[in-house]
Amino acid sequence: MNVTTELHDWRILERIVGLTSRHGCRYTALDVRADADRYHASIDFDGPPEALRRLSAQLTRLLADDKEMSL
């Protein structure tokens, strides 16, 4: 599973790492680049399909909250 997104608060990475571990998954590639006021992230995850599905839902909520805070 790949997630490519903009992070408005780079500390979200800490939460992503924590959630990945909590769901029994791991990331196999992590690329984060800083821009002026945001970060471009591309993360590849590996793990059991059901765990990845749940992780995806959690990340969707997390990234939506990050986007809200930046508006």
Next chain:
Amino acid sequence: MSDNAAVTGAQLILDILTDEGVEVVFGYPGGAIMPLYDALYTHPIEHILTRHEQGAAFAAGGYARSTGRVGVCMATSGPGATNLVTGLLDAYMDSIPIVAITGQVRTTLMGTDGFQEADVTSIMGGVTKRAVCVRDVADLERTIRAAFRVARGPRPGPVLVDVPNDIFKAMCKPMNPLPARAGSDAIATRDDASIEAALDLLAAAKRPLVLVGGGARSANAIHLYREFVAMCGVPHAATINGLGASLPDDPSYLGMLGMHGRKCANLAVSEADVIFALGMRFDDRVTGRPDRFARNAKIVHADIDRSELGKIVPIEIALHGDLRATLGRLVRAAARRTLPSFAKWTSDAAHLADNGPSGNALPVDRTPHGELSATSVLDAFFAHAPEDTIVTTDVGQHQMWAAQRQRATHPRDFLTSAGLGSMGFGLPAAIGAQAAHRERTVVAIVGDGGFQMSLPELATLKRANLSVKILLIDNQRLGMVRQWQELFFEGRYSHTDLSDNPDFAIIASAYGIAAERVEDASDLPGAFDRWLRAKGPALLHCACYASENVWPLIPPGANVPETMEGAPEREPAIA
């Protein structure tokens, strides 16, 4: 906020709170947050001093749950902040808007393991929508404004702003107010095809069912929800956070869903061929085993949070967006159609449990020697309570008995820690609700376990002169755990005996709160009258039978066919 003369960061925060419509905050002072409390000393915002920071967070939650407005709590750094964790997680789980403001050690001390220093934003990351530390006073206004915007939604929740001591004291100039946030209607579904497809499913259904959750409360969509179910003529049921969305006497309302839900409501889920799930998230206490939940149904799921759609159970149609807008579209689209009559199914659904051991009634245990039963207390209470009473509960057996019996006519009138199930919630949540609704009757139904987690808030009640009425269901046990020990752990009652409870009436009296103890059911009517009419806060202590259980019960990991309506007969113990 009309002029932009320089003010301290603390003053700026209070001015923003006023501008955001905040009238009351709940909190507890301490070293790092002293500049904010100093500014509060002469500020018109009311501050209610709780006696524990956890109480402040729960009170802010009770305020927010009962009003729909943002609840505000504040605490100092380190232990003050960490004591907010449970209350903020409770709000996160149930999507309740809270802004928490915490003091932090000054910026030059951060990272030195200074006195009362904690990495609060990291700690709070998993229990809030966002947790932000303001390290530059120039960012303070934008951050506080954003915190309110994010707390309100689209999906509401708690936001924490951590403010170092020196930022409170730094001078700054307020900006002009930021533009009002876009309403959550801005992300209402624009997908007319999905609306029509959902109604096509309904039109083709034989046994449709509508389920409602806390999202209807958050979206202020209750009137549209009622209009939708009425115009469709379908049976409906609610999650615990959706209680009150349907009127209790509506004949097509089946009751609460889930582990301790009404049996006909759960059976209707199993029988249904189409389910509209509105503002609910398929919690495991509702679904049991998700792979066996509603196996005969195609599910239309409407929710503000895209991440909830299809997260737990497979769905046929997703309606992503603000529920009020979605329901408005459904109502308008349904009005253009001629839907079939579901009258026979609606009538049948209400009687699905008629052939069970308890029929359609709630099964109750008999007390062996005429002891006071908790269920009879709650039956009598809900018969006596004024119609517009706001009820909060703590967590455990009494919570489920109350949820089964409550007669709320709006979801903001029945407040409970649903997702997190946090003991100690009931009393401080009632404090928050009463602070928002001074003229209404607010009752905290608590058990003896959870009450003892919130005893310090009796002082809060007294100081703030809040008329909260406490109904204490005292079975001298951690009753829900005891029940599971009886049913699933072979009667090994490990550490659930509270038979050495203190005299709660004396404790309440020591705080200057009127109290009365009842042990006999015949004394209840008079006691209720005195208790409900008491001026100021009052405690009614009901000494109840210890071994009464909550029925029905769908055991964990099981589903509707395995519903228990009483304890299985056991072999007599060998002496």
